[in-house]
Amino acid sequence: MQTTLEHLVTAAQAGDQAALKKLVQNIQDQIHHLAMRMLINPDDAQEATQEILILVITKLSTFEGKSAFRTWVYRVAANYLITAKKVRDKELGLNFDLFKQDLETGLDPNVSPSIPSSQTTTSGEDSIWLNELRISCTMAMLLCLDLKHRLAYVLGDILDFPQSEAAEILELSLANYRKRLSRARSEVVSFTSSNCGIANTKAKCSCPRRLPVARELGRIPEKGSSISPAFALRDAPNYDTIVEDIQVLEEELRTIKLQRATPTFASPQDFAKKLVSVLTPDEQRSNITH
Template structure:
């Protein structure tokens, strides 16, 4: 996982208006902000839009950073406030639940699915897409706690500061979210549980028919270093309590699109 890595002197220089320092702040925060937006919102376009708006907030509110917490904590807090409070983010919430998601996964399953030359790519895209979409079943507050704690593996103290919660409240929220995700995967995910009805090969024909997975288009798995068979073997090899953790940690890191960096660099450029 790429970490927010910005030098303290660059932050101070950026606060004083130094353009090169502002670009260094942008460079050091863009990928992790996008990674958070992608995990929380899942949809690539929504995540890109949110990333750009969060980064603009980071740059325009930079003068308010007083060093009372780590700079990374402050950046994440700006991002979290945006994700929690922006109306268009709330309006896009589909109200998905784990029961609804389970019913969708188990519809149209094929007992003996046909094989195609690109099955390996399609199965990996489906595996990653489903793993990411699963978290949409969590309420936003719980989703943020789960992503920061179990996927980004932030220290609980930092995560509680980011979410502006007491450490005890954060631990309870993370524990509840973790229990919900683990319960779902243990009953409905064929990678985690061999007794689950849904398995990627059986689900693939219905997913392709619905347009959720398309040949030649792999937006979620393009950067994956490991394939479907690799992850299935790795998840199967760990002890029961770690299977869900391994599944979610296997989603590849999605770097910030270059177009966002270019657009923000142009905003930083002084008028001719």
């Protein structure tokens, strides 16, 4: 028996506008979350989400059900995120050595690097911005991976896709996917274990010591600012809770815990309403390549 999602796919392929709208609404949050984890910048993620959804709509007639619809959607997204010129052009050329230098530049020696314990809590505003710094740093760390390894890592260790499905999404053999994921994981774990003060209390950098310079650089707003966090959204795990939970985990699990401890980056726009009303039925049924 077909699932509700498969019913929507069949109806949308037959030209049902309402079904197409519901279908896009079903996938837009997942695509936006993927784009945020790959690109970090909220504006870039919104643009990529829209472009990917346009591709899904215009290529929908080519979906033959040979794989799960989710797998097919993520394959469309993956191809875009790896090959789109506008994505490649915005790559910063960052690597782990440069990222380490940036983290260790301007640490405030007068601020205690200590982490909260069950007996201590961080004050309200500081907790919010320490969490913003924590999340933005762990997300930006992935920019040190090239796009292919970043995507393999995001699918495998952050979104927790079965390796067989992630391999299918990336159109790799299972063995080659495992090698790619292993290389990416090794680099992220090694860097986190050596340089993140939450994962390693002996590391030079810690969020409390980094926060003052992050404010000076404009990466974190000054105290009392009316600017809202871009990453420490309401459903983001609390800073104090995360740093306490991390301490009881083994090295590799600490890295995974940190990378997964982000909010659910739901799409800030209802792209379904916007795109389905803009694209004509002929455009929706045509196989447009970008």
